[in-house]
Amino acid sequence: MATMTAAQKRAQTKAEYDAFLAACPSRKLLDRISDKWVTLILAALGSDGSHQPGTHCAGEPRSMRYSELARLLAGVSQKMLTQTLRSLERDGLVTRTVAPTVPVTVSYELTDLGLSLHHMVRGLKTWAETHMDEVLAHRETYDARTD
Template identity: 75%
Template sequence: MPTKTVAQQRAEAKMDYDAFLARCPSRQLLDRISDKWVALVLAALGSDGPHPDSTCAGEPRAMRYSELGARLAGVSQKMLTQTLRALERDGLLTRTVTPTVPVTVTYELTDLGLSLHHVVRGIKVWAEAHMDDVLANREAYDSRDA
C-alpha cells in the first residue's frame, strides 16, 4: 500500500467534509463563525462606522483594538481579546504590533477572513433589513397562543 503525503491526506479528508455528519471537523468552524462576537468583529473590520444606508460598507481596513471595542457596543475586553485571538489562530485576521509610544496594535482581515467577511456582512445586512418582519411574526405567533 503506497504511503500518502500530508497534502494527499488533507485532500482526501476535504472530500469527506460534511457538516451534517457528527464527527466532521467543519462543525468546529461553523460553531466559531456562528458566535455573535466573531460575526460582529468580521463585519466591523470592513466597516467605516454607522452609515445612513446600512447596506453601504467601507473597504475592509485594519482597526485598532480600541476602535473595535468602541464599534462593538456591549463587548467586554475579555471577550474581545478571546475573539480576536481565536480569529487570528484560525487565520482569519492578522495582528500587527508597531513599536510606537504607546505600542500600536492593529487587526486586519486576511484573504481567508475577507472571503468570510462578505458572507457575514450579507447576513448582518439581511438581519437589519428584516428585523421588523421578524418582530411582527413573533408578535403574531405569541398572540395566537394567548
C-alpha cells in the same frame, strides 16, 4: 495499495468533511463563526471607520485598532473582544500587528481566509438588519397565538 501524494490526501480529507455528521470538525468551526461577536468583528473589519449608529458599515476591508473595534461594537466587554480576536487570529482569519509606539498600538486586519468569510458575514448582517421588522412581527404573531 497505491500511495497518495500529500495534495491527494488533503483533497480526500476535504471531501470527507460533512457538517451533518456528528464527528465532523467543521461543526466546531461553524459554532465559532456563528458567534455574534465573531460575526460583528468580521463585519467591522470591512467598515470604513465612519459608521454611525443606525447606518450600514461599508467600504473596503481595512486594518482597525483595538480601540476602534471596542468603540464600534457597542456592548462588547474588553475580555470578550480580546478572547474573540485571539480565537480569530488562531483560526487564521485575522492578523494582529503591534506597532512600537507610545503607547503601543495594536491593530487587526482580515487575512485572505478571513476576507473570504467577511463577504458572507456582511451579507448575513445586512439581511438581519433589513428583515428585523418582519421577524419581530412574526414573533409577535406567533407569541399571541401560543398564549
